[in-house]
Amino acid sequence: MEKQSEKFEAIAGAAKSLFWKHGIRRVTIEEICQVAGVSKMTCYKYFSNKTAIAKYLIEELFESGVKSYKEIYNSDITYEEKVKKLIDLKMSNAHEMSQELLDDIYKYQDEELSETIEDIKKRMIGIYLDDIREAQKEGEIRTDIKPEFMLYFLNNLTEMLTDQRLVGLYPNPEQMIIEVMSFFFYGIMPRRNGK
Amino acid sequence: MEKQSEKFEAIAGAAKSLFWKHGIRRVTIEEICQVAGVSKMTCYKYFSNKTAIAKYLIEELFESGVKSYKEIYNSDITYEEKVKKLIDLKMSNAHEMSQELLDDIYKYQDEELSETIEDIKKRMIGIYLDDIREAQKEGEIRTDIKPEFMLYFLNNLTEMLTDQRLVGLYPNPEQMIIEVMSFFFYGIMPRRNGK
DNA sequence: ATATAATAATACTAATATCGTATAATCCAT
DNA sequence: ATGGATTATACGATATTAGTATTATTATAT
Structure with a gap:
């Protein structure tokens, strides 16, 4: 979990806005990636799930x-x-x-x-x-x-x-x-x- | 689609509040049933999907x-x-x-x-x-x-x-x-x- | 310009979730 | 008690999502 990376922050930000709006269950990884403008692989680089x-x-x-x-x-x-x-x-x-x-x-x-x-x-x-x-x-x-x-x-x-x-x-x-x-x-x- | 049934209205109401909040994709039939307080079978009685x-x-x-x-x-x-x-x-x-x-x-x-x-x-x-x-x-x-x-x-x-x-x-x-x-x-x- | 590292795009399988239906149990008004 | 409606449960079929591997692309430093 290396912090202060641009991509990392993008993922966290996207996830937060989605989670806070819809809860966790309804939101998928791919959706987070899409909103964050990041590929799935990059997402899995920073977070395991x-x-x-x-x-x-x-x-x-x-x-x-x-x-x-x-x-x-x-x-x-x-x-x-x-x-x-x-x-x-x-x-x-x-x-x-x-x-x-x-x-x-x-x-x-x-x-x-x-x-x-x-x-x-x-x-x-x-x-x-x-x-x-x-x-x-x-x-x-x-x-x-x-x-x-x-x-x-x-x-x-x-x-x-x-x-x-x-x-x-x-x-x-x-x-x-x-x-x-x-x-x-x-x-x-x-x-x-x-x- | 027989209208003015209590169950029917419950389903429609539950679906509306969920759809309007989360969109259609994120909401499942079972979730609608749960919020409506109705079994899945009853839901399928009124709506095909x-x-x-x-x-x-x-x-x-x-x-x-x-x-x-x-x-x-x-x-x-x-x-x-x-x-x-x-x-x-x-x-x-x-x-x-x-x-x-x-x-x-x-x-x-x-x-x-x-x-x-x-x-x-x-x-x-x-x-x-x-x-x-x-x-x-x-x-x-x-x-x-x-x-x-x-x-x-x-x-x-x-x-x-x-x-x-x-x-x-x-x-x-x-x-x-x-x-x-x-x-x-x-x-x-x-x-x-x-x- | 070229090598290198990071990221994206794609494709894929396994796992999971959801759908839609069948069946038996339960409730409820008459 | 009986019939009709509803629920609870289980289930296979389908669809979605997770996570990974592989290849292509982009950016960056030299």
Whole structure:
């Protein structure tokens, strides 16, 4: 898998646009080659099969995702700001891999691909949980909250933020995020003084 | 092809949503059955094969399209109003069959399906041309314009109206249609008096 | 210009997927 | 309970796709 080759990128790009549109099952190698403007032989030079392409794309997506996440998490802003920025990030990247595509991948029933995704999920959860625990140590979050609960709740939150029934209640997404964030940090009790 | 059966509609609906999303080639009969919640045998009871389903859907679309068109064309409003309403109709129905789907159908290389579409195109052109000629007789349109040119130009117009480069020039689609319509009816010369 | 490496084009077989049908089991209204 | 419709399952025939081998073409460096 030698990277930064023009052909390699062409194949990856073509595969991504096709996979993201139709799922993996429906797309054939030859189709990818055609869109990439590359012969089948060249494709097999870089990837052993369709799964390998999908695996590469998913891992690449994960890596760039973690990179963006870490950039925000390690930046020198308040915790509240970080959470807000992370939510913004997640919302703007919502199209990156839709639930529909994930479902399609699972339906595709490829052992290796499913494992890759499970593995990535575990790694992401690990990263998040570590950071939550760190935040607890730093006094940013109440320590009597289970990190796992917090993570679960955050996931739920991002789902809520794309739910049209909620979105419709606010004049714009910004307003919605501010209100949800405020609830997330301070609960429903009247706001206390200071931080 | 007995219509108004529950199963029949389920199959047609499932096929439509799948075809419209992925094109015809990528979708299998069994997949349609699964989404429709119907067994394969039942599917074959109503349709002899995938092409037959697609053909039915396309013809149905055409018929309802012609119906909407005729409703507007035969209504008791000015010609200018009719054209505006027809453009509105076409724009709101733009998703009904995208150029992308049409391309996909041609790529699918099914003789019967291509013939069906060609046939429908011809019938639509016939209807439009007849109505244009009638409008010329009624004095609604200059008689020194070839009906075929007018039809060609109208098609071009509707394409323009979905072109983002044009859409971006106006605060809203309404404004755009008004300006384009005005140009269509009166050309670029300063507006004359009366109709 | 020529040799060399990379890529494309073509053809091909094996594996896989899909089609379309037959059959038996199941559901469901009367 | 019975008949009609539907499903579930299995199946062979067909079509598609995967992956590889071979030859032709193109690009590139010398």
